[in-house]
Amino acid sequence: MSSLEIRDLVVALTATPDKPIVKGLNLTIKTGEVHAIMGPNGTGKSTLSKAIAGHPDYQIISGDVILDGKSILEMEPDERARAGLFLAFQYPSEIPGVSIANFLRAAVQARMAEGEELDATGYYKKLYGKMDMLKIDRKFTSRSVNEGFSGGEKKRCEILQMAMLEPSFSLMDETDSGLDIDALKIVAEGVNAMRGDKLGVLLITHYQRLLDYIVPDFVHVMYDGRIVKSGDKSLALELEAKGYDWVKTELAAV
Amino acid sequence: MSASAAPTLTPSLDSVRFATHLSQRSYLPAWWLETKKAAWNQFNALPMPSRTDETWRFSSLSSLDISGFELPEDASQHIPNLSDFPHAAEIIYSNRQLVARSAVPADLVAQGVIFAPLDEALTKHGDLVKKYFQKLPANLGSEKFVALNTAFTGTGSLLYVPKGVEITSPFVVQHTLSGANKAAFPHTIVILEDNAKATLVEFFVSADKSRHLASGVNDLHAGPGAQLTYVGAQNWSADTLAFQTNSIVAERDAKVLSLNVHLGGRQARHESHSRLLGPGAHSEMLALTVATGDHEFDQRTLQTHVSPNTTSNLLYKNALLDTAKTIFSGLIIVEPDAQKTDAYQKNRNLILSDDAEAHSLPGLEIQANDVRCSHGSTSSRIEPEQEFYLQARGIKPEAAKQMLIFAFFEEVLNKLENEALHKSLSTLIESKFKK
Ligand SMILES: Nc1ncnc2c1ncn2[C@@H]1O[C@H](COP(=O)(O)OP(=O)(O)OP(=O)(O)O)[C@@H](O)[C@H]1O
Ligand SMILES: [Mg+2]
Numbered sequence: 001m002s003s004l005e006i007r008d009l010v011v012a013l014t015a016t017p018d019k020p021i022v023k024g025l026n027l028t029i030k031t032g033e034v035h036a037i038m039g040p041n042g043t044g045k046s047t048l049s050k051a052i053a054g055h056p057d058y059q060i061i062s063g064d065v066i067l068d069g070k071s072i073l074e075m076e077p078d079e080r081a082r083a084g085l086f087l088a089f090q091y092p093s094e095i096p097g098v099s100i101a102n103f104l105r106a107a108v109q110a111r112m113a114e115g116e117e118l119d120a121t122g123y124y125k126k127l128y129g130k131m132d133m134l135k136i137d138r139k140f141t142s143r144s145v146n147e148g149f150s151g152g153e154k155k156r157c158e159i160l161q162m163a164m165l166e167p168s169f170s171l172m173d174e175t176d177s178g179l180d181i182d183a184l185k186i187v188a189e190g191v192n193a194m195r196g197d198k199l200g201v202l203l204i205t206h207y208q209r210l211l212d213y214i215v216p217d218f219v220h221v222m223y224d225g226r227i228v229k230s231g232d233k234s235l236a237l238e239l240e241a242k243g244y245d246w247v248k249t250e251l252a253a254v
Numbered sequence: 255m256s257a258s259a260a261p262t263l264t265p266s267l268d269s270v271r272f273a274t275h276l277s278q279r280s281y282l283p284a285w286w287l288e289t290k291k292a293a294w295n296q297f298n299a300l301p302m303p304s305r306t307d308e309t310w311r312f313s314s315l316s317s318l319d320i321s322g323f324e325l326p327e328d329a330s331q332h333i334p335n336l337s338d339f340p341h342a343a344e345i346i347y348s349n350r351q352l353v354a355r356s357a358v359p360a361d362l363v364a365q366g367v368i369f370a371p372l373d374e375a376l377t378k379h380g381d382l383v384k385k386y387f388q389k390l391p392a393n394l395g396s397e398k399f400v401a402l403n404t405a406f407t408g409t410g411s412l413l414y415v416p417k418g419v420e421i422t423s424p425f426v427v428q429h430t431l432s433g434a435n436k437a438a439f440p441h442t443i444v445i446l447e448d449n450a451k452a453t454l455v456e457f458f459v460s461a462d463k464s465r466h467l468a469s470g471v472n473d474l475h476a477g478p479g480a481q482l483t484y485v486g487a488q489n490w491s492a493d494t495l496a497f498q499t500n501s502i503v504a505e506r507d508a509k510v511l512s513l514n515v516h517l518g519g520r521q522a523r524h525e526s527h528s529r530l531l532g533p534g535a536h537s538e539m540l541a542l543t544v545a546t547g548d549h550e551f552d553q554r555t556l557q558t559h560v561s562p563n564t565t566s567n568l569l570y571k572n573a574l575l576d577t578a579k580t581i582f583s584g585l586i587i588v589e590p591d592a593q594k595t596d597a598y599q600k601n602r603n604l605i606l607s608d609d610a611e612a613h614s615l616p617g618l619e620i621q622a623n624d625v626r627c628s629h630g631s632t633s634s635r636i637e638p639e640q641e642f643y644l645q646a647r648g649i650k651p652e653a654a655k656q657m658l659i660f661a662f663f664e665e666v667l668n669k670l671e672n673e674a675l676h677k678s679l680s681t682l683i684e685s686k687f688k689k
């Protein structure tokens with residue numbers, strides 16, 4: 001079993017290190033678990049996930065992120081990814097001129113030992129298998145990464161990448177937004193198929209609906225850069241019914 | 255104190271050498287020998303480019319040193335194989351020797367297709383060569399080096415495709431140089447008659463790291479309705495001074511696509527002039543450059559619209575690394591009769607190093623009133639979000655950067671119909687990054 005430990009994490013924009021966005025966040029995810037984070041817009045959810053992935057716009061002011069007992073903060077983004085981290089972006093980049101097939105092949109190749117040759121037949125077999133599972137047209141392999149993709153296609157493509165790269169921890173930032181109801185089910189099925197004791201998931205979402213399909217083990221409420229409430233999946237239902245004002249008043253009362 | 259050493263005899267392309275060159279070719283047509291003599295005289299009469307020449311603005315001039323070079327006499331042992339895509343026939347020169355030549359398929363021969371080394375073409379099809387050889391020269395500043403080419407050329411080829419013959423498989427010509435101070439002067443002529451279709455791919459490469467000189471010239475002629483594709487890819491050594499001059503002529507409804515790939519050379523100058531002579535003619539002018547080290551890539555282009563309803567589209571993309579320098583200077587001329595012209599010119603530079611230097615001098619000269627023309631140049635850097643996206647998938651920074659450079663080139667390579675050729679050129683470009 002692996003674990004990803006976020007300890008007292010404080011994150012700010014690299015440009016404004018004196019104004020933290022994530023303000024001392026604690027969370028431990030073990031493989032086999034699905035954690036959901038919900039929270040109002042602008043509360044720092046994407047900041048948290050991008051900082052963990054090593055995005056240069058964000059600076060870790062204090063605290064630590066520990067993967068299997070080892071801090072990843074000194075690692076470059078690509079090293080973190082190869083160590084088993086995956087970020088499904090809220091807003092995936094478009095990369096004109098790089099085909100999905102070449103992009104994923106490079107990502108798979110980067111995980112192989114120096115000098116080891118990629119088995120092209122095996123690679124395509126796996127790729128097509130995953131595409132079929134996610135109901136992505138095989139023609140997409142020759143399209144440029146995310147270029148001209150609809151919102152839903154971009155999100156599905158993120159899951160395709162996750163399926164191909166088999167991370168041990170996946171941070172999924174609003175993967176459900178922009179998906180129609182059928183696509184949501186397909187994506188959820190895809191994630192559920194990957195669930196198991198080799199994968200830990202952090203699911204960032206605004207909608208309880210997703211959690212009907214991907215049932216979380218834990219639900220956390222993030223507010224103003226911190227986790228202010230944790231519970232099981234019923235917390236999501238409660239939030240849906242009462243809104244964030246409920247959390248705010250509770251906090252004020254403390 | 256020891257006495258000063260006797261001056262070393264540096265080989266050079268002097269009158270003695272020229273006389274030898276001529277005498278070795280006495281079997282060729284008289285007009286050709288006269289053309290060579292005139293060119294030799296012109297070469298000697300023309301001054302070297304100077305600071306006051308507008309056509310050499312921003313170019314390094316002191317490094318245009320053409321002394322000490324000689325014509326190689328022996329083929330190299332090592333000849334890189336670059337035509338790893340299906341092709342109709344190929345002609346391979348190494349150090350000016352014809353070292354390999356594959357037969358033109360019999361069905362094409364039966365249809366009158368000619369693909370021959372230059373000397374053979376002069377002997378057997380002299381009139382054809384005479385009719386097109388430098389009839390409309392590029393005239394973009396390198397006249398002296400074009401004259402040197404004419405004086406010494408002996409390698410090169412003629413591709414002639416008669417009326418209505420369409421060939422999808424490319425013809426290949428390769429020029430290889432090896433050994434110190436060797437020079438090459440290739441001249442290629444492509445003639446497509448009415449509604450013919452053909453592709454010629456020409457490679458220019460150094461087989462070693464020696465100092466080389468190359469001046470290549472070609473005449474590309476697309477007759478009415480013809481479709482001509484020309485690819486010239488150079489990967490000269492890092493100590494090569496190279497000139498490449500394209501003259502493109504498109505008659506009525508002809509479509510020409512030219513792509514020049516520049517990978518090597520200490521200083522590489524490329525000139526390309528498209529003339530749109532008949533209504534409906536189109537010229538697609540493309541170039542890709544990977545500029546590394548302290549090398550200089552100097553590009554001068556001209557799109558001359560002579561007839562109405564003609565179109566041209568130029569896209570030159572340069573990736574600049576290290577302390578490399580690129581110069582793009584392009585002009586569109588729309589002559590008074592050329593109404594309804596569509597002419598575009600774009601120079602895109604991808605700057606990968608703070609110390610690299612990209613100059614761009616776009617220009618328009620419009621003498622007709624009903625035209626659509628635009629020109630522009632942009633310099634950009636690698637998009638950090640794209641770079642992060644790739645790295646977030648585990649792709650190492652160097653590989654990610656390379657992928658984005660290739661992505662930058664893809665827009666150009668995608669214009670090639672031939673997939674295998676596209677792939678082969680990608681591989682060639684990739685080799686430039688494998689140090
Ligand atoms: N690169 C950036 N430049 C400027 N401000 C930023 C940047 N990244 C985050 N912020 C700011 O930090 C705060 C948190 O943003 P973040 O994207 O992490 O919120 P979020 O919880 O993901 O919101 P949402 O639910 O809308 O996706 C916001 O006020 C946002 O404007
Ligand atoms: Mg967000």
